[in-house]
Amino acid sequence: MAIAFYIFLLLLSFVLLARIVDLFFIASLDKISRDLRMSSDAAGATLMAVGSSAPELFVALFAVLKPGEHQVIGIGSIVGSAIFNLLVIVGAAALVKSTKLNWKPMFRDILFYTLTVILLVVFIWDGHFSLLEAIAFLGLYVIYVIAVIYWHRIMPYNDVEFEEGVEDAHGEHNKITRPLDQFLKFIFPRVERYYLVFFFSILLIAALSYVLVEVAVKTAHLMNIPEAIIALTVLAVGTSIPDLFSSIIVAKQGRGDMAVSNAVGSNIFDILVGLGLPFLIVMLLSGGTIDAGGDLVNSVLILFGSVILLIGLLLVRRWKVGKFTGFVLVAAYLAYVIYEIMKL
Numbered sequence: 001m002a003i004a005f006y007i008f009l010l011l012l013s014f015v016l017l018a019r020i021v022d023l024f025f026i027a028s029l030d031k032i033s034r035d036l037r038m039s040s041d042a043a044g045a046t047l048m049a050v051g052s053s054a055p056e057l058f059v060a061l062f063a064v065l066k067p068g069e070h071q072v073i074g075i076g077s078i079v080g081s082a083i084f085n086l087l088v089i090v091g092a093a094a095l096v097k098s099t100k101l102n103w104k105p106m107f108r109d110i111l112f113y114t115l116t117v118i119l120l121v122v123f124i125w126d127g128h129f130s131l132l133e134a135i136a137f138l139g140l141y142v143i144y145v146i147a148v149i150y151w152h153r154i155m156p157y158n159d160v161e162f163e164e165g166v167e168d169a170h171g172e173h174n175k176i177t178r179p180l181d182q183f184l185k186f187i188f189p190r191v192e193r194y195y196l197v198f199f200f201s202i203l204l205i206a207a208l209s210y211v212l213v214e215v216a217v218k219t220a221h222l223m224n225i226p227e228a229i230i231a232l233t234v235l236a237v238g239t240s241i242p243d244l245f246s247s248i249i250v251a252k253q254g255r256g257d258m259a260v261s262n263a264v265g266s267n268i269f270d271i272l273v274g275l276g277l278p279f280l281i282v283m284l285l286s287g288g289t290i291d292a293g294g295d296l297v298n299s300v301l302i303l304f305g306s307v308i309l310l311i312g313l314l315l316v317r318r319w320k321v322g323k324f325t326g327f328v329l330v331a332a333y334l335a336y337v338i339y340e341i342m343k344l
Helices: 002-035 040-045 047-065 071-096 103-124 131-154 163-187 194-222 227-252 256-272 276-286 294-316 323-342
Strands: none
Touching: 002 047, 002 163, 002 194, 002 227, 047 071, 047 194, 047 227, 047 256, 047 276, 071 103, 071 194, 071 227, 071 256, 071 294, 071 323, 103 131, 103 256, 103 294, 131 256, 131 276, 194 227, 227 256, 227 294, 227 323, 294 323
């Protein structure tokens, strides 16, 4: 009975997170970026990345802050989400519709993502993260944002238009979640007061992320499953499902570039900021290092292998993604899930 209750709480939290981020948080960030007169590239690499990755960031923060050595939940949810985004979201977008990717911005993102994962492998290898390693994560993200802003000058290319795809994605979700959306619109500040909407969204996302961490710990203990496994699978997939739906919708519109670049860009933020910022805060407050379990080392190596697989497919297919690429990537994720289950 208790397990059924916790599963219900997990599902409810996932749905609420998805709708709050989709309807309010990202929309308010979009208006704030216009107030700040940010370019589309800069806004996408900073504010929009925060919008799509806020749940993972808060889950990691509360996991490392929670007494009792539960940091594997935060690290595991981000590593698992990165594997899901790279294999399932890119794979699903490729299965839906074949696309010729714009290699110039994709080269930038894959270059920084490869560096990100290499850093993650090196830092986690000895089983703990230090203060300098957390600073290195955040420093690389700053360099990435600067590269995004000036990449047009290095390799000129046309921007991908985002607005229509986002609106269509909202419309698809609304058909299923209309009653919940109406309730959220009732309790939220008016849309015109988007700075209030922004702060109210952060409070609710933080609260729901706290619930996710607490429920994940209790579920793992009740089912006698390692916390890392719950984080790498259930939490990772749950926080990434909204991105999957949106990516499939925009891929159907022939915007495969958007689906792939969003998945890769979101992963860069998840690892560099989603891990770097909580680690930095905790170590500045309490000193010492952040421990990482052995299960996570294996998953990080699998993530590195996934990056190599994607790069190989893109080079062999000459930056085209289609059904073959999609099948290989999704099959690789299913193999990963089976591997995690067989370890239990």
